[in-house]
Amino acid sequence: MKDYLNKLRKDYSMMGMDEKDVDKDGIVQFEKWMVDAANAEVNEPNAMVLSTVDKNNHPHSRIVLLRDVSSKGFVFYTNYESDKGHEIEHQSMVALNFFWVELERQVRIEGIAEKISQVESNEYYASRPRENQLSAWASPQSKVVGSRAELEALWRETEMKWKDQIEIERPPFWGGYIVKASMIEFWQGRAGRLHDRIRYRLEKDAWAIERLGP
Numbered sequence: 001m002k003d004y005l006n007k008l009r010k011d012y013s014m015m016g017m018d019e020k021d022v023d024k025d026g027i028v029q030f031e032k033w034m035v036d037a038a039n040a041e042v043n044e045p046n047a048m049v050l051s052t053v054d055k056n057n058h059p060h061s062r063i064v065l066l067r068d069v070s071s072k073g074f075v076f077y078t079n080y081e082s083d084k085g086h087e088i089e090h091q092s093m094v095a096l097n098f099f100w101v102e103l104e105r106q107v108r109i110e111g112i113a114e115k116i117s118q119v120e121s122n123e124y125y126a127s128r129p130r131e132n133q134l135s136a137w138a139s140p141q142s143k144v145v146g147s148r149a150e151l152e153a154l155w156r157e158t159e160m161k162w163k164d165q166i167e168i169e170r171p172p173f174w175g176g177y178i179v180k181a182s183m184i185e186f187w188q189g190r191a192g193r194l195h196d197r198i199r200y201r202l203e204k205d206a207w208a209i210e211r212l213g214p
Helices: 002-007 026-039 083-090 118-127 130-138 148-161
Strands: 047-053 059-065 068-070 073-079 093-100 105-115 174-188 196-203 206-212
Touching (some): 026 196, 073 083, 130 148
Antiparallel strands (some): 047 059, 073 174, 093 105, 196 206
């Protein structure tokens, strides 16, 4: 396996990035790259790694989906009683990571995660497919489940509970977080591993832009 892995090498040469050409606003620059990813038909361009830390200072990472981005931050949704929810409650500083291999690009984000308003969570929950709404109620997220059959039985019980209801209300334990970024780093792969790295750091109300060594 070591020999196989050591032979896996890809040289990046699609494009470059210069600090004089990027937008002065880190969020706007991210939105531009997200549009590029969508236009390049990247598979699930909104998929991102969310990293958190538990009460024992153990790091944990998983894939979640970005559902909104604005000048306020980056929004995703989850079960507040999941592992990630408990970890954010313990330590609100989190990290996000996007990797768009088709464009040889990566974006790293660090910031504070906070719950969004119930109104915003309600609006998003109402837009979800009914099956997804039921799953939010049925799944004991991050808890041990005895079998797939047990999980499906929980879903069927939930389906029966709401079968006469046109609208399914949002579970009180489910909703959104917004990550208010204090750092955004844009990575563009370059030949010979001499990659471009442009970092935005939020200083008061403005972004400081600097180049990092690869």
